[in-house]
Amino acid sequence: MKISLPYGNEMVGMEVPDQCFIGMIDPPEAQPAGDPERVILDAIEHPIGGPKLEDIVTPDKRIAVIVDDGSRPTPISAILPVLLDQLIRCGARREQIKIVIALGSHRYMTEDEMRERVGEEIYQTYPVVNSEFRDPEKLVYIGDTEEGAPLMATGSVMDADLRIGVGNLVPHPVMGWGGGGRRFPGVAGEDTVSYFHPKASLYDENMFGLSTTPIRDMMEGWVKLIGLDFIINTILTPELKLCRVVAGDYVAAHREGVRIGKQVLGSKVTEKADVVIVSSHPADQDFWQSPKAMYGAEPALKGDRGGTMIMISPNYEGIGPHPEYPEYMARxxxxxxxRACIAGEAIPGDRLAIAVGNSMSKMRRRRKLVVVGDGVTEEQMSACGCKYYPLSALQQAIDDAVAEYEGCRVAAMSGGAEAFLYDEGESI
Structure with missing residues (x-):
């Protein structure tokens, strides 16, 4: 059976023995919105679980519009013109509005990248700034964690009177799904961002695609400290075209968006596989992002342990922003x-790399992980505990994996990083 999967902006072909191939586990075709602007406006005008913009916007309020960075496919440049027009219509003054790029702990976006992200006209009209996560001079204390560690957030967000979060709803390995109150970690200090991932890494289960998780519940409690007055969350088709939009309260609108997202992105697993071949699309930036495809693909494998995942990814920026990550993935x-980090002990090293590495270490111990692509090296993947093949050896990677299982069953996925898998008979 000849199949092809995305490798960045290209398609790569491979063959799977006919007797082994279960099929593609991809969501059914979703219809993109016929009039994206109308769909965005309709969601803004009919918020879920919270007040309308006209009820919370006044001319004297300083407004921070918080948007995600270029590692996410959210159509920010399509949403902002509609949102900003509505803010002005509701009485907001242009000079009181700024746009903050929520980086989390990702690298700072360049001016050209920010201009492309928000659109040229908006970039020229409104201040557009990166959130801050390292410089203590630009962070503001907002409270303490349950262990007494300080929570810090970007000053350019905290000095606003009204905060609006814009993001996209896709499955997430820590929060279950992105979107909603997740804009808070996006504008928090690096140590605060790091707090979520260590907590999550102590759980053994794969939380990718859960409607909520213990970490999301904790995060939503913290959002009350900083205030998130309104959200706009998109649901995209697997081809990354705008499909649906929800807006309103960061909990109520989020949950409704997740319900819709499961229907749009959901794929039914009719038979479990020994080997699953998965593209990292669209999380192709680096090995910090692309393993989301492994979380997305894992439910396609038999049992709680065993089986092989072959991830195909260009990993354009290599390992990514946390070079210590492979060391901890291999431990x-x-x-x-x-636990020592959470307790406040002076543990050397990048705490976010420790946490994410620990989560991936658990997956490495559950499943055999194979990475195919030219953006990372065999040495780097060996350091992670993964088997590696260059793109030119993709077919060899598949043949080797199939040979390991008697009566091997193989499935494939076109976009594991944004997949939601559910079993036969499971209600979504």
Whole structure:
């Protein structure tokens, strides 16, 4: 059976023995919005679980519009013109509005990248700034964690009177789904961002695609400290075209968006596989982002342990912004290190790399992980505990994996990083 999967902006072909191939586990075709501007406006005018913009916007209020960075496919340049026009219509003054790029702990966006992200006209009209996560002079204390660690957030967000979060709803390995109150970690200090991931890394289950998780519940409690007055969340088709939009309260609108997202992105698993071949699309930026495809693909494998995942990814920027990450992905003692970090002990190293590495370490111990692509090296993947093949050896990677299982069953996925898999008979 000849199949093809995305590799960045290209398609790459491969063959799977006919007797082994279960099929493609991809969501059914979703219809993109016929009039995206109308769909965005309709969601803004009919918020879920919260007040309308006209009820919370006044001329004297300083407004921060918080948007995600270029690692996400959210159509920011399509949403902002509609949103900003509505803010002005409701009485907001242009000079009181700024746009903040929520980086989390990702690298700072360049001016050209920010201009492309928001659109040229908006970039020229409104201040557009990166959030801050490292410079203590630009962070503001907002409270403490349950262990007494300080919570810090970007000053350019905290000095606003009204905060509006814009993001996209896709499955997430820590929060279950993105969107909603997740704009808070996006504008928090690096140590605060790091707090979520260590907590999550102590759980053994794959939380990708859960409607909510213990970490999301904790995060939504923290959002009350900083205030998130309105959200706009998109649901895109697998081809990244705008499909649906929800807006309103960061909890109520989010949950409705998740319900819709499961229907749009959901794929039914009719038979479990020994080997699943998965493209990282659209999380192709680096090995910090692309393993989301492994979380998305894992439910397609048999049992709680065993089986092989072959991830195809260009990883354009290599390992990504946390070079210590491979070391901790390869370790088996991560829980002890993470608990020490949470307890405030002086543990050397990048705490976010420790936490995410610990989560991936657990997946590495559950499943055999194979990475195919030219953006990372065999040495780097070996350091992570993954088997590696260059793109030119993709077919060899598949043949080797199939040979390991008697009566091998193989499935494939076109976009694992944004997949929601559910079993036969499971209600979504």
């Amino acid at each position: 088996d003692d991560g829980d002890a290190i993470v």
